[in-house]
Amino acid sequence: MDVMDILNEIYLFINELINSSSIYGILFACLLIFLESIIPVLPLFVFITIVFQAFGYAIGFVISYLLTCLGCVFAFFVCRTTLKKLFIKYIRRYKGFDNLMLHVDNMKLTSLATLMAIPFTPAFLINISASLSKMEFKKFLLALLIGKVSLVFFWGFIGTSLIESFKNPRILIVIVIMMLGAYWLSRYATKKLHID
Numbered sequence: 001m002d003v004m005d006i007l008n009e010i011y012l013f014i015n016e017l018i019n020s021s022s023i024y025g026i027l028f029a030c031l032l033i034f035l036e037s038i039i040p041v042l043p044l045f046v047f048i049t050i051v052f053q054a055f056g057y058a059i060g061f062v063i064s065y066l067l068t069c070l071g072c073v074f075a076f077f078v079c080r081t082t083l084k085k086l087f088i089k090y091i092r093r094y095k096g097f098d099n100l101m102l103h104v105d106n107m108k109l110t111s112l113a114t115l116m117a118i119p120f121t122p123a124f125l126i127n128i129s130a131s132l133s134k135m136e137f138k139k140f141l142l143a144l145l146i147g148k149v150s151l152v153f154f155w156g157f158i159g160t161s162l163i164e165s166f167k168n169p170r171i172l173i174v175i176v177i178m179m180l181g182a183y184w185l186s187r188y189a190t191k192k193l194h195i196d
Contacts, residue, residue, distance in 0.1 A: 116147025
């Protein structure tokens with residue numbers, strides 16, 4: 001059994017659970033999307049695709065977007081308030097850690113939002129890096145709210161059939177436009193809110 005078979009089994013199990021009981025299905029889908037921002041091994045694209053199929057594009061998008069953002073905020077705060085000292089104590093001894101933190105501290109809002117908009121960027125690493133750095137929460141939150149729009153759109157509409165999507169250039173063009181939109185919106189927000 002390869003990885004795609006395992007993901008397909010997970011998909012079928014969760015989809016059946018969501019469709020079999022409405023309130024429990026909704027809560028379960030919400031929990032999985034929320035937890036994915038904290039537990040990196042969970043396949044976000046499977047959960048978002050299931051939510052889109054179960055609740056439709058509009059409601060599926062809202063549920064997935066809100067819970068992905070809430071999960072990232074939760075991970076950021078847990079790491080910053082309770083785990084930061086522990087992480088820094090053990091990680092600081094590694095060569096390059098201080099340079100990495102300096103890079104994260106100085107990251108522009110546009111770069112951070114664009115990084116969060118890329119579907120294959122691990123949210124868990126961004127959440128931890130931002131929380132360990134001196135980055136203001138306002139900057140993290142704004143980049144998160146801007147960047148996650150295209151990420152959720154990507155996984156919701158592309159879902160598990162990513163290879164199929166490469167055959168349809170219209171979808172990829174929309175994704176690229178949304179990522180560029182996230183970049184330009186974050187640049188506009190940077191100037192207006194004086195964040196960087």
